[in-house]
Amino acid sequence: MNYVIIVLVGILGSVLTYYVNEHLKQGAVRASALLALIVGLFFYIFPDVLNEYLSKSIPIVFIGTSFIGMVASHSKGSYLRLALAGILFSVIYINKGNFFNGYGGALGTIAFIALLTTMAISNAFSKRKKAKKKIKSIKEKVFKKNKNSQ
Incomplete structure (x- = not known):
């Protein structure tokens, strides 16, 4: 149960x-400072x-995950x-x-690793979806061209 609470705090932070x-x-x-101070x-x-x-871990996890929440919106930050x-x-x-x-800097390092990994995975899936759409549109164009030529 402790681990579930830690994960929920990580999400909230x-x-x-x-x-x-x-x-x-x-x-x-x-x-980051205001929320970490409150917790x-x-x-x-x-x-x-x-x-x-x-009692010992929640403030540490919250502070660390607040570093993740500091990401700029133009870097495609989304709640998910x-x-x-x-x-x-x-x-x-x-x-x-x-x-x-x-x-020194362990929380920031872990936050960086977590955010960078999540962004890389998200980026890989979005490129995969774009590639599938492009392949589909090429197939449709080829199919129309073949159909028109017959």
Whole structure:
């Protein structure tokens, strides 16, 4: 159950930051900082609301995924892509073990990996759809040309 909560926090962190950034026009840094401050203060003031693992991990995951939500809208940010990047960030965070211990910038690095991977996969699928449409239109043109020549 802890992992499901961490994944949900990952989705919320990226999507809410993007929403505050783009729709409330607060800017990427202000949106990330404001939301991270709210979540961090909540768990600082009420550390016993959830179990120890969640009280420690939720602010960290939220801050990390807020970095994902800082993506600019002109880089084709969409809520689905941000949610998937938040999920990927959470999965990496849960399974990271000691790999990033002592490594400065681990949250930003994981956020970068998650967002870049999600964007690459999304881009690959969109190019595949465009290629299929192009092939279909070429086939239709060839079929019409063959039909007219007979």
